[in-house]
Amino acid sequence: MTAAPAEGSALRHPAEVAALADEVGRQVRALHALKAQLARGQSEVERAMHLVLFHLADAGPLRVSALAERLGTDPSTTSRQTGELVKRGLLERLPDPDDGRASLLAVTDEGHEVVAAMKERRHERLARAVEGFTREELVCFTALLARFADGLEQARLDSLRPAPPHAQEIA
Amino acid sequence: MTAAPAEGSALRHPAEVAALADEVGRQVRALHALKAQLARGQSEVERAMHLVLFHLADAGPLRVSALAERLGTDPSTTSRQTGELVKRGLLERLPDPDDGRASLLAVTDEGHEVVAAMKERRHERLARAVEGFTREELVCFTALLARFADGLEQARLDSLRPAPPHAQEIA
DNA sequence: TATTGTTATACTCTATAACTATA
DNA sequence: TATAGTTATAGAGTATAACAATA
Numbered sequence: 001m002t003a004a005p006a007e008g009s010a011l012r013h014p015a016e017v018a019a020l021a022d023e024v025g026r027q028v029r030a031l032h033a034l035k036a037q038l039a040r041g042q043s044e045v046e047r048a049m050h051l052v053l054f055h056l057a058d059a060g061p062l063r064v065s066a067l068a069e070r071l072g073t074d075p076s077t078t079s080r081q082t083g084e085l086v087k088r089g090l091l092e093r094l095p096d097p098d099d100g101r102a103s104l105l106a107v108t109d110e111g112h113e114v115v116a117a118m119k120e121r122r123h124e125r126l127a128r129a130v131e132g133f134t135r136e137e138l139v140c141f142t143a144l145l146a147r148f149a150d151g152l153e154q155a156r157l158d159s160l161r162p163a164p165p166h167a168q169e170i171a
Numbered sequence: 172m173t174a175a176p177a178e179g180s181a182l183r184h185p186a187e188v189a190a191l192a193d194e195v196g197r198q199v200r201a202l203h204a205l206k207a208q209l210a211r212g213q214s215e216v217e218r219a220m221h222l223v224l225f226h227l228a229d230a231g232p233l234r235v236s237a238l239a240e241r242l243g244t245d246p247s248t249t250s251r252q253t254g255e256l257v258k259r260g261l262l263e264r265l266p267d268p269d270d271g272r273a274s275l276l277a278v279t280d281e282g283h284e285v286v287a288a289m290k291e292r293r294h295e296r297l298a299r300a301v302e303g304f305t306r307e308e309l310v311c312f313t314a315l316l317a318r319f320a321d322g323l324e325q326a327r328l329d330s331l332r333p334a335p336p337h338a339q340e341i342a
Numbered sequence: 343t344a345t346t347g348t349t350a351t352a353c354t355c356t357a358t359a360a361c362t363a364t365a
Numbered sequence: 366t367a368t369a370g371t372t373a374t375a376g377a378g379t380a381t382a383a384c385a386a387t388a
Contacts, residue, residue, distance in 0.1 A: 210379085234369080236368090246369080246371090247370085250369095250372085251371085271369095272369045272370070
């Protein structure tokens, strides 16, 4: 049913994909352990809200629905989290000029300060994790990781809307 | 107090580390969204227990305490999770020959089957995410990711035991 | 009538603390 | 007395369902 993978494409290399999968699994476990450890220490913001704050800081003002879609969470969850961040003064709600029902969530000055402080601590931890990397390896890894993250995101979106090409016979 | 970073070491390249940090952040968000999506679909095993099962499948039989340490979770959490997996027949408790209080947790045949099935689905998803990668890029990325995961794990362990350098008085 | 967002409720995952049984 | 593990219990984090307000 699916077309043959292009010459040189990753799909032609199942063994290499399997090796990558093992390492991604190890990385997921390492990140999980790190997260658990960080959650025990105190922080300005609870763990789950980091994602919200960082994404808005990266992407600029968004509506609740758009934010939820990008984070892969339910709008109800996103609503509660952003409400809490508004209460703490890290986010503000701007009226959406196009739609009276919605508002745009924007990071406040104080929110940007918190993000900057958290990023700094994150850089310190990360610098220790890549201590043995040369500059070239660092740059190469970053570029490949960017493509990988894009691919993950794209694969997720594709599986949510399973009807792009022409014919589809899912359910 | 800390020695100057070696020539070419990542510590000399704060801008490159910052760029990597941004991409790691994006990847964490992508994985988070993927996890949320997978959690909604049905699965043989709840999300949190995947980590337990995969780690034991990788590392071989471990005691609860050792498993908890490697996963960065509390022994009480690990005890409940492994107990549930034993109940489902995916893990079994082998008596620890060295210590009557402990037992070794081992993946059963059925457990290995479940792991294999989950890995297969994971490979399919992953193959889509790296569709544009050449074989060389795949191999290079896997190697760098392995070193990165090692670095993350090492940094976490170091921060748990803050007295490594020359004098050490662990226990 | 459909859509944006919120609130109420229930379920998962987690750690802290109290307990038991071995060492 | 200390350690390995288990079992309450309480707190995050989440989604589902019911609701309000606007389109």
